[in-house]
Amino acid sequence: MSTMALPPCPIPIFTTVASYREWRHKARMQGKSVGFVPTMGALHEGHLSLVRGSLAENDLTVLSIFVNPAQFAPHEDLATYPRTLEQDLRILLEQKIQSPKSSELRSASAVFLPTVTEMYPLGISQDVSSQKGTFVEVKDFSEQMEGKTRPTFFRGVATVVTKLFNAIEPTNAYFGQKDIQQALLLRRMVTDLLLSHPSPQNLRIIPTARDPRDNLALSSRNTYLSTEGRAVAGTLYKALKTVQEAWEQGKTKAECIKLGEKIIEEVKEKSDDVEIKLDYIEMNDSTDFEVLSDGLTKVSCSSGYREGEGGSPIILSGAMWVDKTRLIDNILLGDSSQIVR
Amino acid sequence: MSTMALPPCPIPIFTTVASYREWRHKARMQGKSVGFVPTMGALHEGHLSLVRGSLAENDLTVLSIFVNPAQFAPHEDLATYPRTLEQDLRILLEQKIQSPKSSELRSASAVFLPTVTEMYPLGISQDVSSQKGTFVEVKDFSEQMEGKTRPTFFRGVATVVTKLFNAIEPTNAYFGQKDIQQALLLRRMVTDLLLSHPSPQNLRIIPTARDPRDNLALSSRNTYLSTEGRAVAGTLYKALKTVQEAWEQGKTKAECIKLGEKIIEEVKEKSDDVEIKLDYIEMNDSTDFEVLSDGLTKVSCSSGYREGEGGSPIILSGAMWVDKTRLIDNILLGDSSQIVR
Structure with missing residues (x-):
C-alpha cells in the first residue's frame, strides 16, 4: 500500500501510525473528540450509518480501511474480498451531517489506511500455528455462534481491533449490530483490558442496516x-x-x-x-x-x-x-x- | 484489598482504575511525564533501582503493587509469595533524587494497588483451561528459556502488563534485566500492539541489582x-x-x-x-x-x-x-x- 499511489482526497489519508499520531495529538491539544469507524473497506450503507453515528457524536471522525488477514482462515475469501478504495472515499465524503454546535456541515476528517506490515510488524500468516508475535483472545466468548465454524476468527478480530484502538485512540468507536458477537466480544475485551480509548460505554453498537426490499442485512x-x-x-x-x-x-x-x-x-x-x-x-x-x-x-x-x-x-x-x-x-x-x- | 485498611501514606494510594485516572488526567493537563514501575511488592534494591531510574527521567513516578494470579501456575507459590505492603511503602518513599529541573528532591508520586477484581473483572483462575475473558499472548517468544518450564507464565505477564499499561498510561515504564525474557517480550508486545504508552523505546530495561557479597541477583x-x-x-x-x-x-x-x-x-x-x-x-x-x-x-x-x-x-x-x-x-x-x- 505504501508504494501504491493514493487517489486524490480532500482529507488526509494516513498510511502509518506515526503520521496519524501527529494528527491525533493536535486533536487532543484542541480538546476535540474523535469518533472511529473501523472497516475492511467495500463500504455500504451499513458502514455509512456508523459514519453518521460518529459524525453526530464527535468533533472529528476517522474511518480505517484494513482487510485484516488474521481474521480469515486459509480457506476463506481474503484474496477475493472486495477492495474498492476510490469508491469508498467518494461515498465516505458524501456523508455530511449538521454539526450540533454550529451551522457547518460535518464530514469525515481522516482515513487510516495502514499496510499489513504497519499492523503486523513481524508479518502475519493465516495459518495460526505459524503465527509469530502478539495476539489477543477473549476466552469463553469466541467459541459460540460465529466462533463455532470460524474457530480463530475472533482471535484475529480482537487482535487487530486492539491494535487499531491503540493506534487511533478514539473517544468513541462504532460497530454494527449485524456482527453482534464481534461487537459484544469487543466490549468485553475493552472492559477486561482496562482500555480508556474507547471506554466500554463508548463502544457504540448501531442497528443493522437492511435492504428495504426484503430486509437483507447489508454486507x-x-x-x-x-x-x-x-x-x-x-x-x-x-x-x-x-x-x-x-x-x-x-x-x-x-x-x-x-x-x-x-x-x-x-x-x-x-x-x-x-x-x-x-x-x-x-x-x-x-x-x-x-x-x-x-x-x-x-x-x-x-x-x-x-x-x-x-x-x-x-x-x-x-x-x-x-x-x-x-x-x-x-x-x-x-x-x-x-x-x- | 478494597475492604482492607490502607496504611497511612503521604502519597495517594489508588485502588481503582477510575480514581487513578483522575490523577493521571491532571498530570496530562499539566504536561507532566509519568514513569511507571510495575511490581508484585516485596520491594528490594532491584525494584528501587527501577524507581530511581524513573525518578531521574520523569516528572512523576507511579509504582504498582499487584501479585498477578495469572502468571502463577496452580502448583506455584501464589499463596506464599511475600506481601509486605507497609515496608514497601516506607522504602519506596525513602528513594529521593535531585530533580534535574529544580533544586527540589523527587520521590514517588503515587501507588497503584488494585484488587484482583479490578484487574480481572470476570475473576481469574490459575487453571488456564477454566479462564474466561481477555488474554494476551506473544507467540514464538513465550516458549523458550523461562517459558519452557513455565508454559503459561508469559501469557499471564503479557495480559496483566497490557492492562497495567492501559490503566496507568505511562510515558516511560521500567523493567529489570533480571527478567530479561519478560522485558524483551514486553517490548515486542508493545511494538506489535502499537502501544504509545509506553512506546517501545520508552520501555526501559535497567541492569540487574546484585548482592555485593556474591553477586546474587536480587529477587x-x-x-x-x-x-x-x-x-x-x-x-x-x-x-x-x-x-x-x-x-x-x-x-x-x-x-x-x-x-x-x-x-x-x-x-x-x-x-x-x-x-x-x-x-x-x-x-x-x-x-x-x-x-x-x-x-x-x-x-x-x-x-x-x-x-x-x-x-x-x-x-x-x-x-x-x-x-x-x-x-x-x-x-x-x-x-x-x-x-x-
Missing part, C-alpha cells in the same frame, strides 16, 4: 451473490423473524428454531438455480453467550434471569450459505437498548 | 532461602560468569555451557544441607529468542549475524533450584546497550 459479501442468490438471500432474516414471532407467542426455544429452519427448508426446496444451506439458528444469552436450553420460553426467561425486567437481551442469530457466500444476521429479543446504543 | 523470592541455601545461591551467577569467560576465549557454546554446569555440579556435591538442582543454562538470540547452535563460537557469531558489530546481543541465561526456591539470572553477551537502556 460487503452481498456483492458475491448471483441474481438468483440475491433473490433468496432475505430468507435468513425471514426465518429469524418467524422465530421471533413464535417466541413472542410463548413457544419453547426448540419449537421456535424448528419453525425458522422450516422457512429455510421451504425456500431451499423451491430453489433450483441456487444452493441454500443453513449453518445454524441459535439463541444465546448476550452477557456470556451461553446457549439457551431448548425448553425455555419467553415467560420462563422473563421470570428468571434473562430478557426480563433489567435482564439481558437474548441474541437470536443465524448463518446461512447461499452458494459460496455465507450470510449472517441477528435479532435481539428483550430490551435491546441495553446493547444497541 | 523477592530470595527471602525463601535458608541460611544454607543463601550461602550457595550465588553459584548460578558464578556458573554464568564461567560460561561468559569461556565464550570470550573462543570456546563453542556447548563447551561453555558444560563448564558452567560443572561449576554447579561441584557445589551440589559439596552441599549436604541444601538441595541444588540446575534447571538450565542456555544461550539465545535476543531478537527472536532462537537457541544458538552448539557449535557456535564468539568468532563465528561476530562474523555472522549475532553479537557482531551492529548485531544483537546474546542472552546467556540460567535457572537453578535451591531447595524449593527457583532462582534465575542472565548476562548479555555482546553490545548490551542495544537492550539495556
Whole structure:
C-alpha cells in the first residue's frame, strides 16, 4: 500500500501510525473528540450509518480501511474480498451531517489506511500455528455462534481491533449490530483490558442496516451473490423473524428454531438455480453467550434471569450459505437498548 | 484489598482504575511525564533501582503493587509469595533524587494497588483451561528459556502488563534485566500492539541489582532461602560468569555451557544441607529468542549475524533450584546497550 499511489482526497489519508499520531495529538491539544469507524473497506450503507453515528457524536471522525488477514482462515475469501478504495472515499465524503454546535456541515476528517506490515510488524500468516508475535483472545466468548465454524476468527478480530484502538485512540468507536458477537466480544475485551480509548460505554453498537426490499442485512459479501442468490438471500432474516414471532407467542426455544429452519427448508426446496444451506439458528444469552436450553420460553426467561425486567437481551442469530457466500444476521429479543446504543 | 485498611501514606494510594485516572488526567493537563514501575511488592534494591531510574527521567513516578494470579501456575507459590505492603511503602518513599529541573528532591508520586477484581473483572483462575475473558499472548517468544518450564507464565505477564499499561498510561515504564525474557517480550508486545504508552523505546530495561557479597541477583523470592541455601545461591551467577569467560576465549557454546554446569555440579556435591538442582543454562538470540547452535563460537557469531558489530546481543541465561526456591539470572553477551537502556 505504501508504494501504491493514493487517489486524490480532500482529507488526509494516513498510511502509518506515526503520521496519524501527529494528527491525533493536535486533536487532543484542541480538546476535540474523535469518533472511529473501523472497516475492511467495500463500504455500504451499513458502514455509512456508523459514519453518521460518529459524525453526530464527535468533533472529528476517522474511518480505517484494513482487510485484516488474521481474521480469515486459509480457506476463506481474503484474496477475493472486495477492495474498492476510490469508491469508498467518494461515498465516505458524501456523508455530511449538521454539526450540533454550529451551522457547518460535518464530514469525515481522516482515513487510516495502514499496510499489513504497519499492523503486523513481524508479518502475519493465516495459518495460526505459524503465527509469530502478539495476539489477543477473549476466552469463553469466541467459541459460540460465529466462533463455532470460524474457530480463530475472533482471535484475529480482537487482535487487530486492539491494535487499531491503540493506534487511533478514539473517544468513541462504532460497530454494527449485524456482527453482534464481534461487537459484544469487543466490549468485553475493552472492559477486561482496562482500555480508556474507547471506554466500554463508548463502544457504540448501531442497528443493522437492511435492504428495504426484503430486509437483507447489508454486507460487503452481498456483492458475491448471483441474481438468483440475491433473490433468496432475505430468507435468513425471514426465518429469524418467524422465530421471533413464535417466541413472542410463548413457544419453547426448540419449537421456535424448528419453525425458522422450516422457512429455510421451504425456500431451499423451491430453489433450483441456487444452493441454500443453513449453518445454524441459535439463541444465546448476550452477557456470556451461553446457549439457551431448548425448553425455555419467553415467560420462563422473563421470570428468571434473562430478557426480563433489567435482564439481558437474548441474541437470536443465524448463518446461512447461499452458494459460496455465507450470510449472517441477528435479532435481539428483550430490551435491546441495553446493547444497541 | 478494597475492604482492607490502607496504611497511612503521604502519597495517594489508588485502588481503582477510575480514581487513578483522575490523577493521571491532571498530570496530562499539566504536561507532566509519568514513569511507571510495575511490581508484585516485596520491594528490594532491584525494584528501587527501577524507581530511581524513573525518578531521574520523569516528572512523576507511579509504582504498582499487584501479585498477578495469572502468571502463577496452580502448583506455584501464589499463596506464599511475600506481601509486605507497609515496608514497601516506607522504602519506596525513602528513594529521593535531585530533580534535574529544580533544586527540589523527587520521590514517588503515587501507588497503584488494585484488587484482583479490578484487574480481572470476570475473576481469574490459575487453571488456564477454566479462564474466561481477555488474554494476551506473544507467540514464538513465550516458549523458550523461562517459558519452557513455565508454559503459561508469559501469557499471564503479557495480559496483566497490557492492562497495567492501559490503566496507568505511562510515558516511560521500567523493567529489570533480571527478567530479561519478560522485558524483551514486553517490548515486542508493545511494538506489535502499537502501544504509545509506553512506546517501545520508552520501555526501559535497567541492569540487574546484585548482592555485593556474591553477586546474587536480587529477587523477592530470595527471602525463601535458608541460611544454607543463601550461602550457595550465588553459584548460578558464578556458573554464568564461567560460561561468559569461556565464550570470550573462543570456546563453542556447548563447551561453555558444560563448564558452567560443572561449576554447579561441584557445589551440589559439596552441599549436604541444601538441595541444588540446575534447571538450565542456555544461550539465545535476543531478537527472536532462537537457541544458538552448539557449535557456535564468539568468532563465528561476530562474523555472522549475532553479537557482531551492529548485531544483537546474546542472552546467556540460567535457572537453578535451591531447595524449593527457583532462582534465575542472565548476562548479555555482546553490545548490551542495544537492550539495556
